[in-house]
Amino acid sequence: MASILKAEDISLPGTVVNAADYAEVLIELAEVNFLLSEARGWTQADYIAGVRASLEKWGISGAAADTYVNALPAANQANVLSQKYLALYMQGIEAWSEIRRTGYPTWLIKPGDVVWPDVPSTEAGADKFTPLVGTAIPARLYYPQKEQAVNLDNYRAALQAQGGDNLATKVWWNK
Secondary structure, three states: OOOOOOHHHOOOOOHHHHOOOOOOOOOOHHHHHHHHHHHOOOOHHHHHHHHHHHHHHOOOOHHHHHHHHHOOOOOOHHHHHHHHHHHOOOOHHHHHHHHHHHOOOOOOOOOOOEOOOOOOOOOOOOOEOOOOOOOOOOOOOOOOHHHHHHOHHHHHHHHHHHOOOOOOOOOHHHO
């Protein structure tokens, strides 16, 4: 089967991410600034500092950074947390935790969204996003099979306390 995407339709990680010496830190300056903006009531200065720190991490500074920052909408919960999500590129688990914690960003693909508008198909709905499991971003992961096999009593106790072992059951810190 031929791919529905052409090579030029795909954005792959660049040389910075693919470098043998690429390293991630536990908490980036950008994230610290976004956390400060949230803690201080969605402050504009911390929001801008977070965006600038993220841009600079990826080698974008000067006029290009100024143009981006000057076009930003005012700081509020949605805008700060959406920029924080973008800044968490390469930290997928943290980005996923933030979506579960806050509900932002709201512009991620949702079931039924058209994602392949230019793909010819005779199948109805082939151009729309259909999740493999559930209808929303997973709230948690399944317990591993090994955990169930070697720790069955505690596995059952955990399910009794928190709810079923399914992707929609929220973890304890997100209830």
